[in-house]
Amino acid sequence: MIKPVRPFPALLLERDSERVLVVADLHIGWEAALADKGVHVPSQTPKILDKMLQLIKSCKPTSMVFLGDVKHAIMKVAMGEWRDIPDFFETISKEVSKIQVIPGNHDGNLEPLLPKTVEILSSKGAVFWDVGVFHGHAWPTPEVLGCRNLVTAHVHPMVAFRDPMGFRITRQVWVKATCDSAKLAEALLKHMHIKVGTNLTSLLKQSFGVTLKSSSKFLIMPSFNEFLGGQTINKRKLGIKSRSRTFIGPVLRCGSIDIDNAEAYLLDGTFVGNVEQLRSLVKS
Ligand SMILES: [Mn+2]
Numbered sequence: 001m002i003k004p005v006r007p008f009p010a011l012l013l014e015r016d017s018e019r020v021l022v023v024a025d026l027h028i029g030w031e032a033a034l035a036d037k038g039v040h041v042p043s044q045t046p047k048i049l050d051k052m053l054q055l056i057k058s059c060k061p062t063s064m065v066f067l068g069d070v071k072h073a074i075m076k077v078a079m080g081e082w083r084d085i086p087d088f089f090e091t092i093s094k095e096v097s098k099i100q101v102i103p104g105n106h107d108g109n110l111e112p113l114l115p116k117t118v119e120i121l122s123s124k125g126a127v128f129w130d131v132g133v134f135h136g137h138a139w140p141t142p143e144v145l146g147c148r149n150l151v152t153a154h155v156h157p158m159v160a161f162r163d164p165m166g167f168r169i170t171r172q173v174w175v176k177a178t179c180d181s182a183k184l185a186e187a188l189l190k191h192m193h194i195k196v197g198t199n200l201t202s203l204l205k206q207s208f209g210v211t212l213k214s215s216s217k218f219l220i221m222p223s224f225n226e227f228l229g230g231q232t233i234n235k236r237k238l239g240i241k242s243r244s245r246t247f248i249g250p251v252l253r254c255g256s257i258d259i260d261n262a263e264a265y266l267l268d269g270t271f272v273g274n275v276e277q278l279r280s281l282v283k284s
């Protein structure tokens with residue numbers, strides 16, 4: 001079972017008595033980056049922590065996975081993060097005994113900030129039953145290719161609307177798409193410099209023990225931190241051919257994800273349309 005926890009930007013994976021709660025893109029310390037530019041916003045971490053505690057209370061997970069970009073400052077550790085990140089994880093650890101982090105592109109030097117009990121997994125993602133999760137800034141492992149469901153984050157997906165007055169508003173969304181598994185596998189193997197012959201299926205089986213599905217479901221998670229900007233998925237700027245190139249991250253760019261027919265859902269579960277329809281709502 002895989003389901004978004006409405007109205008939170010969080011996903012619950014369930015099997016038997018196990019309940020794995022997945023959240024992504026907290027970007028703790030984003031306000032510290034503003035201070036470098038002379039804009040002083042008080043720490044927003046208590047708000048993020050409050051929301052997280054509410055979420056944990058409502059779905060009682062047996063473990064948690066942080067799907068990348070726990071912190072904001074990319075390589076260095078900003079002043080606020082020295083205090084906020086350890087405090088944050090100490091508090092969460094009291095509620096959930098097993099916590100795992102899959103590092104994203106913002107998570108350089110994260111390890112010294114985490115309590116010893118927090119486990120850091122590979123930045124190439126992990127597999128939970130039939131669900132492969134990876135942050136999205138880098139290629140996942142071949143093992144995730146055999147999963148029926150792929151879950152990624154990183155782009156902080158948004159839909160832009162134009163109201164009758166002409167103002168542009170954006171809302172965070174979940175994006176649900178179909179992935180052409182063979183096309184994705186070919187792109188990943190090419191990246192790994194593995195020559196793909198005529199039989200992709202047996203190559204994957206022999207080399208990685210992966211059984212390829214004809215297609216898989218592909219879900220892009222909204223960021224847990226609601227103060228962030230994100231990628232507007234219904235932009236109309238570029239021609240059809242280069243559309244997938246406008247996305248960030250190698251998997252979205254390789255053309256294996258059917259973005260045009262992808263469905264967008266608000267955090268409360270409201271279906272707002274597919275990406276192709278939504279493109280008519282914005283001018284650029
Ligand atoms: Mn990221």
